[in-house]
Amino acid sequence: MMKRFNFNAASKALLGAGLLSLVLAGCGSDGKDGQNGAPGEPGLTTINIENATTLKANFTDASIADGSVSVTFSLTNANGVAVVGLTKDDDLRFGIAQLTHVVDAATDTSAGFDHGYQWQSYINVVKEPTNVPTDVDNLHPSTQFQASVEAAKSCDDCLKDNGDGTYTYTYQTNVADITTPLPVTYNADDTQRATLELKLTTMAVNAHFDWQPSSDMTTGIQTRNVVSINACYTCHQPDSLKAHGGRRLDLENCEACHTATSGDPESGNSIDFTYMIHAIHRGSERHTYDADGNKVDDHYKVVGYGGAVEDFGKVNFPQTPAVNCAVCHVQGANAPSDAALFTQEKSNTACIACHSEKPSAHHDSTDCMSCHNAESPYPGTGSAVKRHGDVLKAYTLAQQMGVKVTDIGLDANNKLTFKVQVQDADGNAVDQNYVNQSSRMVVGWDIDKDFPAYNEASYNNRRSRLSEGSYDAATKTYTLTLNNMNMPADAKGKTFEIWSTLQACFNNGGYGVADVQLTDCSTDGSRTVYIKQDPYRFVWGDTGADDSATVATRRPIIDANKCLGCHGQEIVHNANGVNCQACHTPDKTLRDGQPTSFAFKVHEQEGHYLKYAGLGSGTVLKTDCMTCHTSDGITLGRDTDRAWRYGDLSGGETWVSSDAGACLSCHQQYLTDAAKSHIETNGGILNGSSADDVKNRAAETCITCHTPTQLMEVHGN
Numbered sequence: 001m002m003k004r005f006n007f008n009a010a011s012k013a014l015l016g017a018g019l020l021s022l023v024l025a026g027c028g029s030d031g032k033d034g035q036n037g038a039p040g041e042p043g044l045t046t047i048n049i050e051n052a053t054t055l056k057a058n059f060t061d062a063s064i065a066d067g068s069v070s071v072t073f074s075l076t077n078a079n080g081v082a083v084v085g086l087t088k089d090d091d092l093r094f095g096i097a098q099l100t101h102v103v104d105a106a107t108d109t110s111a112g113f114d115h116g117y118q119w120q121s122y123i124n125v126v127k128e129p130t131n132v133p134t135d136v137d138n139l140h141p142s143t144q145f146q147a148s149v150e151a152a153k154s155c156d157d158c159l160k161d162n163g164d165g166t167y168t169y170t171y172q173t174n175v176a177d178i179t180t181p182l183p184v185t186y187n188a189d190d191t192q193r194a195t196l197e198l199k200l201t202t203m204a205v206n207a208h209f210d211w212q213p214s215s216d217m218t219t220g221i222q223t224r225n226v227v228s229i230n231a232c233y234t235c236h237q238p239d240s241l242k243a244h245g246g247r248r249l250d251l252e253n254c255e256a257c258h259t260a261t262s263g264d265p266e267s268g269n270s271i272d273f274t275y276m277i278h279a280i281h282r283g284s285e286r287h288t289y290d291a292d293g294n295k296v297d298d299h300y301k302v303v304g305y306g307g308a309v310e311d312f313g314k315v316n317f318p319q320t321p322a323v324n325c326a327v328c329h330v331q332g333a334n335a336p337s338d339a340a341l342f343t344q345e346k347s348n349t350a351c352i353a354c355h356s357e358k359p360s361a362h363h364d365s366t367d368c369m370s371c372h373n374a375e376s377p378y379p380g381t382g383s384a385v386k387r388h389g390d391v392l393k394a395y396t397l398a399q400q401m402g403v404k405v406t407d408i409g410l411d412a413n414n415k416l417t418f419k420v421q422v423q424d425a426d427g428n429a430v431d432q433n434y435v436n437q438s439s440r441m442v443v444g445w446d447i448d449k450d451f452p453a454y455n456e457a458s459y460n461n462r463r464s465r466l467s468e469g470s471y472d473a474a475t476k477t478y479t480l481t482l483n484n485m486n487m488p489a490d491a492k493g494k495t496f497e498i499w500s501t502l503q504a505c506f507n508n509g510g511y512g513v514a515d516v517q518l519t520d521c522s523t524d525g526s527r528t529v530y531i532k533q534d535p536y537r538f539v540w541g542d543t544g545a546d547d548s549a550t551v552a553t554r555r556p557i558i559d560a561n562k563c564l565g566c567h568g569q570e571i572v573h574n575a576n577g578v579n580c581q582a583c584h585t586p587d588k589t590l591r592d593g594q595p596t597s598f599a600f601k602v603h604e605q606e607g608h609y610l611k612y613a614g615l616g617s618g619t620v621l622k623t624d625c626m627t628c629h630t631s632d633g634i635t636l637g638r639d640t641d642r643a644w645r646y647g648d649l650s651g652g653e654t655w656v657s658s659d660a661g662a663c664l665s666c667h668q669q670y671l672t673d674a675a676k677s678h679i680e681t682n683g684g685i686l687n688g689s690s691a692d693d694v695k696n697r698a699a700e701t702c703i704t705c706h707t708p709t710q711l712m713e714v715h716g717n
Contacts, residue, residue, distance in 0.1 A: 419477050584601060
């Protein structure tokens, strides 16, 4: 193949001159080659910021001289190519804060308190209440301070482009002379934090830099690295945590701005990072007490631009119990350097954020740490760590217990019967006094499909309370018979399961209680906790379990560990693992026709998608399928025999084919005529009169085009 070369005018002129020189030289040349030239400098590979599709920012140096702060930072794309062309007119902002040791001064009524190290911004503004809503309760408008950042565009010569992807910025704020609106005393021995936020049309980037000016050290200095954003990602998606119009992304930047002196003027509430995060996550459970000792809601609220109210009482924090600080404050390998700081009990702020300024009818003081501290707790009580641990210990002990199922068979009336024994951590039988006699055992079959159809065997008929059986005190064993359940006619060869929703009883800890332990359920104030036990699965033979047969497994749909990572010990009810689908089968509805299958409830659950619940960002975004599903959990066409029972939007009832029903769990209320036509043209049923009607007519071909990869792409994964 002939190669083609393109030359510009200058190249052509040089080439012409070179040819002429060659011709002339040929007349009298000695024929020797010339000297090799000196090697040139390697060219710098860069990309202009206007053409960058990815961006990373990294501080490389910082200094303070006579209060003047100067920082150097670099911009690169994801491949490490230097990004040039940043100007002061880009949406570029900088913050600066100091990690200050905060100690309350002693007074006549208080000995003072050491709060440890807290971030304090040098840049603060005064905010007056504006656009205060008049129809919202629990707002207390007041003048507030707020930490802020400075915009590079406000200064003509503060930003210098070094031409190689590095930049130098000199702050407009002089930290040596901060007297208004809040005085801040600069200390060169304290850790300083510089922050950067850059927002372009299609992306944003944050960065921070911590250093000690007196030594120029960046390591071995005082830190306050408490939580990693990776812990947040256990429940939240990255997009849901992009605050302030998507420009603020990193926790370190949030901490430097949401300081203890910052508040929301319209609500009067603190927006200190510690306070705000704890109060938000307490959600609908946050309450206080009135003057008469009555419990009243105290939901955390802030008022945004234009008077928009963000009511975090709509948040349902999924962690149950909500006392496990380690869910967010993760310790161990790769943990933040100060992950254990919450155990040092230096923050009244965290306490009142969750429990409110009046956490019980008997408390008026917000100085929680004066009593609930590790060094010298008030007599009869314990530290905050112990009190939270009292709640958690019951779950730990219950998780060590077990439920043993034996002697499965049929009674004289052809009803399923079996024996149950509750065991402690060592396998010893537990007396019935320590087990909630109203808790139940549940039976199901066809687990490799979608469990029994509701009209064949309702969930209510497939379960039995312990109190409905007989109890053998000698062996501490229950015999249960499901008198309301008929065995399926084709039971032989089916995989069955018997699973536990049994609960053990524990004391509550609290004043004067040294330890949490199994407690007689009749004791006043005792509480119940679910015993964790995998379902007992077996294949039915002629009259009982066929031990020689292989148990069928359910197709992988969701990853239960992902559910538990966010939800903790309990998921709504019957919280022995994630067995929701055993009750919430595809054909289950409420009395008003509302669908209540597991897929429908999970996809429509308000807590899984808060964008349209009055809040500007979601927790778990619907479009991120892999938040809950396994890698092949969204494969279509695997259960052609399934039919979904749906309520239609007018309040009636309809039946829907297998793949179409999975889609409708999210899309029903947004389904267009074109989408309906597409589904029906490709064999889907949206107007079935019964399950049999759907099964007879359905001929879905969705999987032809909608592969898992395609579905993931469509949903933005």
